[in-house]
Amino acid sequence: xxxxxxxxxxSKEPVYIQIASFVKKEILLKRAILGDKLPSRxxxxxxxxxxxxxxxxxxxxxxxxxxxxxSGNQGSIIYVxxxxxxxxxxxxxxxxxxxxxxxxxxxxxxxxKVVELITExx
Amino acid sequence: xxxxxxxxxxSKEPVYIQIASFVKKEILLKRAILGDKLPSRxxxxxxxxxxxxxxxxxxxxxxxxxxxxxSGNQGSIIYVxxxxxxxxxxxxxxxxxxxxxxxxxxxxxxxxKVVELITExx
DNA sequence: TTTTGTGTATTATGACCATAATACACCTAA
DNA sequence: TTAGGTGTATTATGGTCATAATACACAAAA
Numbered sequence: 001x002x003x004x005x006x007x008x009x010x011s012k013e014p015v016y017i018q019i020a021s022f023v024k025k026e027i028l029l030k031r032a033i034l035g036d037k038l039p040s041r042x043x044x045x046x047x048x049x050x051x052x053x054x055x056x057x058x059x060x061x062x063x064x065x066x067x068x069x070x071s072g073n074q075g076s077i078i079y080v081x082x083x084x085x086x087x088x089x090x091x092x093x094x095x096x097x098x099x100x101x102x103x104x105x106x107x108x109x110x111x112x113k114v115v116e117l118i119t120e121x122x
Numbered sequence: 123x124x125x126x127x128x129x130x131x132x133s134k135e136p137v138y139i140q141i142a143s144f145v146k147k148e149i150l151l152k153r154a155i156l157g158d159k160l161p162s163r164x165x166x167x168x169x170x171x172x173x174x175x176x177x178x179x180x181x182x183x184x185x186x187x188x189x190x191x192x193s194g195n196q197g198s199i200i201y202v203x204x205x206x207x208x209x210x211x212x213x214x215x216x217x218x219x220x221x222x223x224x225x226x227x228x229x230x231x232x233x234x235k236v237v238e239l240i241t242e243x244x
Numbered sequence: 245t246t247t248t249g250t251g252t253a254t255t256a257t258g259a260c261c262a263t264a265a266t267a268c269a270c271c272t273a274a
Numbered sequence: 275t276t277a278g279g280t281g282t283a284t285t286a287t288g289g290t291c292a293t294a295a296t297a298c299a300c301a302a303a304a
Binding site for chain 2: 025028029092093096097098100101103104106107108109111114115117118119121122
């Protein structure tokens, strides 16, 4: 994980949440693995054209959620184990599917119709 | 549309957006049709345990988006025609499917895997 | 040793959302 | 005619998010 250039920010979700989600996605895709070094707060802020304080807020969250470790002023690294990986997988995949199904049922879409729509739009 | 009791508010989206989305959903499901009278701002606020100003903000939005009309102090009514209905249908259905597919591809889910997951969770 | 970059923290400002408390003109039903 | 409900508007307060501008202690590199 040397760069955050692939992260395109939207204006719906808080930026610090989007940063944490991006890192979780990189872990899920195994593009970020145990021990990987992350860029400094200031460097990420520059890459995203965002305030360093916002990036710091993202790091605070990621440390609390357990998949990023920081020691002193040596920078931060990715930390993953089996449990954490499963949690991230469940969050990114399970929540996506569950929320989609809830919304689809909410507007009376049938299972058949949903599969049709996805097939059509894929 | 006499009641907003079925609307369960979440804390992720702005309340006034959720109110407008609820009305759009009622229109899509044809439970709200042309000419239907809506409860007063104050009554909706009471039903949702929300501030009347927040409800007023929702009405302002719904009028701007065209599916609610207000005249004087006679209350507000649903306004739908073919064009508006199609817009709402596209917004609620199309956007849901498109955003889901984008997110699914984002985490490298295959079409096959997605259908499996939906089948499993439905 | 001095400079540079690091993580961390604080204070102030501003936008957006929601609440609270009013206020006012209008219509309608008692 | 009056009392009550309507839509609408305004002002103030507070929380969250993001920015801006600093500040400080620490470690590594020049």
